[in-house]
Amino acid sequence: MEVFAVPGLPEIEAGDDVAALIDEQAALRDGDVVCVASTIVSKAEGRAYDLADFEAGHRARAIARRLEGISGDEKDPRFAQAVLEESDELVMTAPFLLTVTRFGHITVNAGIDRSNVPDADLLLLPEDPTASAEAIRQGLSADVSVVVTDTSGRPFRHGQQAVALGWAGMYANRDWRGERDRDGRELGVTVQSVVDELASTANLVTGEGDGGTPVAVVREWEFGDHDGHDLLFRDLESDFVRQALRQWSY
Known part of the structure; x- marks a missing residue:
C-alpha cells in the first residue's frame, strides 16, 4: 500500500x-x-460564516455564561448559537460542548473550526x-x-x-x-x-x-x-x- x-x-x-x-x-x-x-x-x-451571522438566543447565552464560569475565559454566545444550530443534540454542555451533528457524528462544538478560515470567523462541517x-x-x-x-x-x-x-x-x-x-x-x-x-x-x-x-x-x-x-x-x-x-x- x-x-x-x-x-x-x-x-x-x-x-x-x-x-x-x-x-x-x-x-x-x-x-x-x-x-x-x-x-x-x-x-x-460555502460553509464559512461570521459570528455576526448568529444571533444568540437565551440558551446560547446561558451556555456561554456557564462555560465562562468554568474556564475563566470569555465565551462568545454567538459561537454557542452556531453550535446549537448545527447540532441535533447536546450530549454535554459542560465543561465543553459535546454534540451530535445533523448527520450523526459526535464531536466537540459540532466540528466548527476557527482555524485556517480566511475572511470569516467560522467554518462549519x-x-x-x-x-x-x-x-x-x-x-x-x-x-x-x-x-x-x-x-x-x-x-x-x-x-x-x-x-x-x-x-x-x-x-x-x-x-x-x-x-x-x-x-x-x-x-x-x-x-x-x-x-x-x-x-x-x-x-x-x-x-x-x-x-x-x-x-x-x-x-x-x-x-x-x-x-x-x-x-x-x-x-x-x-x-x-x-x-x-x-x-x-x-
Whole structure:
C-alpha cells in the first residue's frame, strides 16, 4: 500500500470544483482511495460564516455564561448559537460542548473550526459529507473511492485522530463476523472501520496547522473478500456511553 499527499492545491473558495482541482494535481488510478479534508469541502460548499451571522438566543447565552464560569475565559454566545444550530443534540454542555451533528457524528462544538478560515470567523462541517464524497467521486476522472475526513478527539485517550465523516464508492466497514480466526474459531463481533483507518492513514501525510495539505491518495489498498456495511455512527439505542452521559452532570 502507498499513501501520498496531493501538493499544489490552491486556497479553496466557495463554488470551487474540488474534484477538478484534485484531477489537475494528481494522476489518479482506478481503485485509489482519495481522502479529502472536510475543511476544503466546507469552503467549496460555502460553509464559512461570521459570528455576526448568529444571533444568540437565551440558551446560547446561558451556555456561554456557564462555560465562562468554568474556564475563566470569555465565551462568545454567538459561537454557542452556531453550535446549537448545527447540532441535533447536546450530549454535554459542560465543561465543553459535546454534540451530535445533523448527520450523526459526535464531536466537540459540532466540528466548527476557527482555524485556517480566511475572511470569516467560522467554518462549519459539510451538511451531508457522504453526499459531498459522492459528488467529488462523480467528478473525478478515475474510478475511485472518496473519504471526507476530519480530526476529532477521542474518549479515554489524549490527542486527536482523523476520522471519516462521509464516504462514497466503498463500504464504511469490513465485517469479519462469520469468518474464522487461525484456530478455526468463528468471529462474532469483529467489525473493522476501514474508512476511519484510511482517514488516519491519510492524516499522517497531509499534516496539520499551516503546513498541511488537504488531500491524500491511498493506492494499492483493497477491501478484500469480506462482507461490508455502512453503519458507522451508533444510534442512541446501541450507544451506552451517550445514554450514560444523558444522566450525568458536570
